[in-house]
Amino acid sequence: MPLNVLPSGNFLRPDAVLLDVGIKEGMNVVHFGCGAGFYVIPAAKFVGPKGRVVGVDIRESSLETVRHKAKLEGLDNVDAIRGDLVKESSSRLPNGWADIVVVANILHQSDPKMVLREASRVLRAEIGRLVTIEWEMVNVPFGPSVEDRTSADTVLAAARMNNLVALRRFKPSPYHYAILFARAVSEE
Numbered sequence: 001m002p003l004n005v006l007p008s009g010n011f012l013r014p015d016a017v018l019l020d021v022g023i024k025e026g027m028n029v030v031h032f033g034c035g036a037g038f039y040v041i042p043a044a045k046f047v048g049p050k051g052r053v054v055g056v057d058i059r060e061s062s063l064e065t066v067r068h069k070a071k072l073e074g075l076d077n078v079d080a081i082r083g084d085l086v087k088e089s090s091s092r093l094p095n096g097w098a099d100i101v102v103v104a105n106i107l108h109q110s111d112p113k114m115v116l117r118e119a120s121r122v123l124r125a126e127i128g129r130l131v132t133i134e135w136e137m138v139n140v141p142f143g144p145s146v147e148d149r150t151s152a153d154t155v156l157a158a159a160r161m162n163n164l165v166a167l168r169r170f171k172p173s174p175y176h177y178a179i180l181f182a183r184a185v186s187e188e
Helices: 014-020 040-047 060-073 112-122 152-161
Strands: 003-005 028-032 052-057 078-082 100-104 129-135 164-173 176-183
Touching: 014 040, 014 100, 014 164, 028 040, 028 112, 040 052, 040 060, 040 078, 052 060, 060 078, 100 112, 112 129, 112 152, 112 164, 129 152, 129 164, 152 164, 152 176
Parallel strands: 003 164, 028 052, 028 100, 052 078, 100 129
Antiparallel strands: 129 176, 164 176
């Protein structure tokens, strides 16, 4: 896979990542482990009123922040759902609903195989895209310890177990790696 670096300055720029993975007006996007809405709010602006963005997080306080930010921005196309992504179907989204699934900086605190199972389930077959973003395996004075980080090999193995194929790898910041996936086309 070619390795590209996005022009993201010193840290992650959600707008640059979303554009790089192909976000368009009218799409359905979900951010697993959305926290305070780092990708949710920019995604909602990109997809516009014909699209929908869902943030899923286990912490209700984070979801309240997402709802508040969406209201302040006048975004009526945002939903915030409480879900434990290591439990089957916890996002409560329909199978194949999402054009884009974002899984950013959460695999080091959960079971990658289970999170990617839910991502694969909600991802549209063939044309949907999943982007995983995780900390590089290098020591820096912020983020989780290197021992707690999730390697690209671990992400790729979990993805393969869930019928996902890697399309490419890129660097959204000097401190992160990202892998873009699609659901494998089943041979019938």
